[in-house]
Amino acid sequence: MKALVILGSPRVNMNTDTLLNKVIKGLQSQNVEVEKIILSRLKFEPCIACDVCAETGHCYKQDDLTSIYDKFNNSDIIVVGSPMYFNSVTAITKAMVDRCQSFWSSKYKLNQSSIDRNRKRKGMFVGVGGAKYTNLEKGFIGATVVMELFFRATNTEYMYNMLVDNTDEIFVGDREEILKEAYEMGVKLAKN
Numbered sequence: 001m002k003a004l005v006i007l008g009s010p011r012v013n014m015n016t017d018t019l020l021n022k023v024i025k026g027l028q029s030q031n032v033e034v035e036k037i038i039l040s041r042l043k044f045e046p047c048i049a050c051d052v053c054a055e056t057g058h059c060y061k062q063d064d065l066t067s068i069y070d071k072f073n074n075s076d077i078i079v080v081g082s083p084m085y086f087n088s089v090t091a092i093t094k095a096m097v098d099r100c101q102s103f104w105s106s107k108y109k110l111n112q113s114s115i116d117r118n119r120k121r122k123g124m125f126v127g128v129g130g131a132k133y134t135n136l137e138k139g140f141i142g143a144t145v146v147m148e149l150f151f152r153a154t155n156t157e158y159m160y161n162m163l164v165d166n167t168d169e170i171f172v173g174d175r176e177e178i179l180k181e182a183y184e185m186g187v188k189l190a191k192n
């Protein structure tokens with residue numbers, strides 16, 4: 001099995017990245033081949049709604065995101081990690097999601113999907129919030145609704161969320177229970 005793991009935080013080695021690295025370890029323990037993408041290191045433009053993809057099924061832009069479409073297509077597992085920024089995913093994560101409009105257009109406008117719909121994909125979102133939320137699910141809703149549509153566009157079953165709050169107070173690297181949970185989520189994602 002192949003997994004694509006996408007870091008949507010601009011901060012490498014901080015909370016989101018630390019959790020993703022544990023998820024990766026869990027996946028690798030089950031012999032999953034993992035490719036990690038650090039979005040902040042890529043140069044890419046946001047979707048400009050040119051609608052070329054509604055005619056061709058593909059995004060015409062040639063930049064560092066161009067290769068990601070094949071990577072989605074060839075993955076069995078997709079994991080996206082993002083901190084909460086103003087109650088949603090980060091701008092780089094959202095820009096990547098918006099560029100998946102070509103998957104949506106190819107399916108709903110062209111009736112000729114540019115992603116292999118016969119391949120089963122499993123999806124997981126890792127969300128991190130600096131604030132302490134009274135209700136985790138509600139607190140992360142601005143991100144999870146985005147992920148819901150993203151996973152639908154990439155023909156991926158949205159299986160799990162791992163939502164962690166209070167990261168501005170306590171670094172996840174100091175929370176053994178949570179690190180263990182992230183590893184186990186990786187194992188679970190590979191197995192189920």
Ligand SMILES: Cc1cc2nc3c(=O)[nH]c(=O)nc-3n(C[C@H](O)[C@H](O)[C@H](O)COP(=O)(O)O)c2cc1C
Pocket residue numbers: 009010011014015016017083084085086087088128129130131132167168
């Ligand atoms: C521009 C910006 C907006 C933020 N908005 C929120 C927010 O709406 N809710 C929240 O809980 N934390 C918010 N935070 C805090 C981050 O979610 C928190 O610092 C998180 O740990 C960052 O993830 P990282 O450590 O992986 O980079 C915001 C931080 C920044 C820089």
